[in-house]
Amino acid sequence: MTPFQISRYTATTCLGRGIEPLRDALLAGRSGLKPCHFETVALQTWIGEVEGVDDEVLPARLSAFDCRNNRLAQIGLMQDGFAQAVQDAAQRYGKDRIGVFLGTSTAGILETELAYRRRDPVTGALPADFHYAGSHNTYSVGAFVQAWLGLTGPAVVVSSACSSSAKVFASAARMMAAGLIDAAVVGGVDSLCLTTLYGFNSLELTSPDACRPFDRNRDGISIGEAAAFALLERPAATLADDAILLLGVGESSDAYHMSSPHPEGRGARQAMEAALASAGLTAADIDYINLHGTSTPSNDAAEGKAVAAIFGAGTPCSSTKGATGHTLGAAGGVEAVISALALRDGFLPASAGTRDPEPGLDYLLATRQQPVRRALSNSFGFGGTNCSLILGRAG
Amino acid sequence: MTAPLSAWIHSIAVLGPGLPDWPTTAAVLRGTQSWTFAPTVLTAPDLLPPAERRRAVKVVKLALSVGLQATTAAGTDASALATVFTSSGGDGLNCHQICETLASDDRQISPTRFHNSVHNAAAGYWSIATGATAPSAVLCAYDGSFGAGLLEALAQVAVDKVPCLLIAYDADYPDPLRATRPIPDAFGVAMLLAPTPGEHPIGRLSAALTTDAAATLPDSELESLRRAIPAARSVPLLAAIANDTPGRIVLDYLDHAQMAVEFST
Numbered sequence: 001m002t003p004f005q006i007s008r009y010t011a012t013t014c015l016g017r018g019i020e021p022l023r024d025a026l027l028a029g030r031s032g033l034k035p036c037h038f039e040t041v042a043l044q045t046w047i048g049e050v051e052g053v054d055d056e057v058l059p060a061r062l063s064a065f066d067c068r069n070n071r072l073a074q075i076g077l078m079q080d081g082f083a084q085a086v087q088d089a090a091q092r093y094g095k096d097r098i099g100v101f102l103g104t105s106t107a108g109i110l111e112t113e114l115a116y117r118r119r120d121p122v123t124g125a126l127p128a129d130f131h132y133a134g135s136h137n138t139y140s141v142g143a144f145v146q147a148w149l150g151l152t153g154p155a156v157v158v159s160s161a162c163s164s165s166a167k168v169f170a171s172a173a174r175m176m177a178a179g180l181i182d183a184a185v186v187g188g189v190d191s192l193c194l195t196t197l198y199g200f201n202s203l204e205l206t207s208p209d210a211c212r213p214f215d216r217n218r219d220g221i222s223i224g225e226a227a228a229f230a231l232l233e234r235p236a237a238t239l240a241d242d243a244i245l246l247l248g249v250g251e252s253s254d255a256y257h258m259s260s261p262h263p264e265g266r267g268a269r270q271a272m273e274a275a276l277a278s279a280g281l282t283a284a285d286i287d288y289i290n291l292h293g294t295s296t297p298s299n300d301a302a303e304g305k306a307v308a309a310i311f312g313a314g315t316p317c318s319s320t321k322g323a324t325g326h327t328l329g330a331a332g333g334v335e336a337v338i339s340a341l342a343l344r345d346g347f348l349p350a351s352a353g354t355r356d357p358e359p360g361l362d363y364l365l366a367t368r369q370q371p372v373r374r375a376l377s378n379s380f381g382f383g384g385t386n387c388s389l390i391l392g393r394a395g
Numbered sequence: 396m397t398a399p400l401s402a403w404i405h406s407i408a409v410l411g412p413g414l415p416d417w418p419t420t421a422a423v424l425r426g427t428q429s430w431t432f433a434p435t436v437l438t439a440p441d442l443l444p445p446a447e448r449r450r451a452v453k454v455v456k457l458a459l460s461v462g463l464q465a466t467t468a469a470g471t472d473a474s475a476l477a478t479v480f481t482s483s484g485g486d487g488l489n490c491h492q493i494c495e496t497l498a499s500d501d502r503q504i505s506p507t508r509f510h511n512s513v514h515n516a517a518a519g520y521w522s523i524a525t526g527a528t529a530p531s532a533v534l535c536a537y538d539g540s541f542g543a544g545l546l547e548a549l550a551q552v553a554v555d556k557v558p559c560l561l562i563a564y565d566a567d568y569p570d571p572l573r574a575t576r577p578i579p580d581a582f583g584v585a586m587l588l589a590p591t592p593g594e595h596p597i598g599r600l601s602a603a604l605t606t607d608a609a610a611t612l613p614d615s616e617l618e619s620l621r622r623a624i625p626a627a628r629s630v631p632l633l634a635a636i637a638n639d640t641p642g643r644i645v646l647d648y649l650d651h652a653q654m655a656v657e658f659s660t
Contacts, residue, residue, distance in 0.1 A: 042502075096604070096652070105513065105514070112490075112494055112572075113494055113497050113498065116494040116495060116497065116498035117498045119498070119571060123571075124570065124571050125571050125574060126571045126572070126574065126575060130575060131575075132572070132575035132576045133537060136572075136575075136576075137483065137484065137535070137537050137576075138483075138484065138485070138514050138535035139483075139535045139536050139537040139540075140537075142535075142536065143537065143650075146649075152651045152652060153604070153652070154543070154546060154604065154649075154652070155536065155543075155649060156534050156535070156536045156543040156546075156547070157534065157535045157536065158532065158533060158534060159513070159514035159515060159533055159534070159535055160513075160514070160515040160518065160531070160532075160533040161513045161514075161515055167532065170530075170532075171532060171547060171550075174547075174550040174551060174554045174555070175546070175550055177550075177554045178400050178549075178550045178553050178554050180400060180546070180550070180603075180604075194497045194502065195493055195494075195497065195504075195509070195512065198497060198502050198503070198504050198509075199493075199504050199506075199509030199512065200509075202503060202504045202505065202506045202509055203506045203509060203510070251530030251531075252528055252529070252530060253518070253519075253522040253527060253528050253529065253530065253531050254522065254528070255474075255522040255523055255525070255526050255527055255528050256523065257523065258510045258511075258516070258519050258520070258523070259506070259510045266528075267528065270528060381513075381515070382510060382513050382515070382519065383510075383513060383515045383516060383518060383519025383520075383522070384519055384522055384523070385515055385518065385519070385531060385533070
């Protein structure tokens with residue numbers, strides 16, 4: 001594919017608002033996970049919660065969108081000069097020439113869960129203040145972000161579970177290649193709710209402690225929440241050495257099982273090989289792999305086999321979910337931002353929480369500071385939906 | 396503009412109330428057959444493994460049925476096809492049951508119910524049933540979900556130069572969600588789109604955004620269907636195809652942008 005520039009990027013996670021606290025925590029190998037005291041949830045597990053989401057107030061004109069997911073989206077949009085960068089792009093291209101492509105798995109389902117507790121005891125009706133389109137519908141975060149930024153181009157939400165906000169890069173890149181738009185706001189927003197906490201618990205996929213990706217004793221995920229955004233444009237005529245480019249995207253489907261990956265990592269391997277082909281690169285060109293690395297026994301085993309089959313044991317890799325939690329539909333966006341930071345600042349982030357890694361990979365237990373030219377980021381989801389992104393430095 | 400957003404239509408499938416397939420739907424849209432209103436009949440395809448077939452929820456049955464109708468009509472091997480799934484919502488009953496459980500004293504959700512709650516459940520089951528390992532886009536744009544899916548499918552055909560199966564589907568919710576999202580019944584439409592005409596092309600499509608108003612349907616019952624079910628926002632385009640009428644059809648998309656589709660034969 002023709003490379004695109006990721007001209008601005010930001011992420012808000014349990015490590016803090018914007019990229020500076022995220023970067024500092026990754027450099028220090030620090031985790032933002034804590035025991036779960038979210039809402040009325042009574043589960044023994046750990047979570048990655050963003051502080052202060054419920055204190056966020058949406059503009060009055062957008063009050064129909066009020067829900068935890070969109071409050072988190074708004075916090076995310078206001079970090080690192082992201083909204084201003086989009087406004088500048090709208091001046092250059094026109095507000096109808098910028099698309100919005102966001103991933104989510106939860107949308108504002110928490111609002112629906114809470115509304116079900118307030119049903120009319122006689123009729124069973126939901127409370128009058130429940131707003132289906134603004135919070136419940138999967139598209140709500142797309143409509144909210146587009147309206148908040150004042151854009152009028154194409155907009156869509158990708159909801160393919162945990163690959164959602166990686167796959168948005170593919171959709172946006174195609175629309176730009178087709179000439180329909182000149183720039184795209186991509187990313188993902190997923191927020192804590194009871195459906196995912198109790199749902200993953202019912203599948204016995206949550207850890208009772210902080211997750212330990214790729215550890216021999218890993219025992220499940222820690223669910224997190226996040227908002228990550230990137231502005232995608234055609235590359236500027238002259239690029240600074242630390243400009244970040246999207247070099248390749250690879251997608252595949254497992255065709256195997258709804259909630260377990262193919263045991264040999266067939267779909268994961270297909271996605272990574274497609275990303276390398278899309279970027280015109282070989283395995284030897286990749287300096288760092290941000291693994292999907294959910295920390296469940298079967299996911300990490302399948303991904304490890306797929307990575308070893310393509311890269312052998314020589315490519316440094318880590319999962320950053322021990323620091324951020326598994327932010328589900330936002331994970332691909334968060335990890336693309338982490339990969340961009342690794343490229344910009346020259347470091348390989350450690351896997352927080354992991355102590356005794358599976359053999360066979362160059363798995364990072366401590367952060368290394370060294371130049372990184374190209375990074376691959378994996379995102380694999382429920383239903384066997386896979387996406388790998390390759391990001392690189394301009395110089 | 397490096398690659399125009401256009402594609403050839405190789406096949407069409409429809410499943411909706413009183414509309415069991417594309418030939419019947421086309422006859423209704425041509426006015427040569429009256430529309431006998433009846434609730435949409437959904438069955439789980441035989442292709443699904445037995446356990447999955449038993450547990451298949453409404454949107455999965457709907458999406459897989461129209462998808463298979465379209466690949467059968469085109470004589471295409473489904474396992475090799477890239478797909479675009481687009482829907483305004485997931486399975487309503489499943490969602491209702493999860494929210495009801497979470498509002499009760501015992502919050503244990505069944506694992507099957509949870510994995511059916513993801514918006515990409517239909518895409519996952521499609522890939523399992525057909526063996527398709529190609530990429531699958533899974534989209535939502537509220538009432539504009541058909542338009543969003545069409546744009547994505549056209550971009551895949553134009554940019555990746557591959558055939559792409561577009562599957563747009565929406566099903567009704569149970570109470571109390573029904574009061575907030577009054578979709579009356581299930582409706583699905585599938586189109587196999589490709590960069591080359593193939594042996595028996597139905598016609599050619601191209602699309603661009605516009606601020607013009609969306610087309611409405613002269614028949615009041617069909618217009619009600621169009622307005623009530625997001626996937627049925629496709630019906631003005633289906634009517635032009637059924638009547639073999641080349642021209643420009645404006646479809647509903649987002650609040651501030653509609654989609655101008657050019658149909659040619």
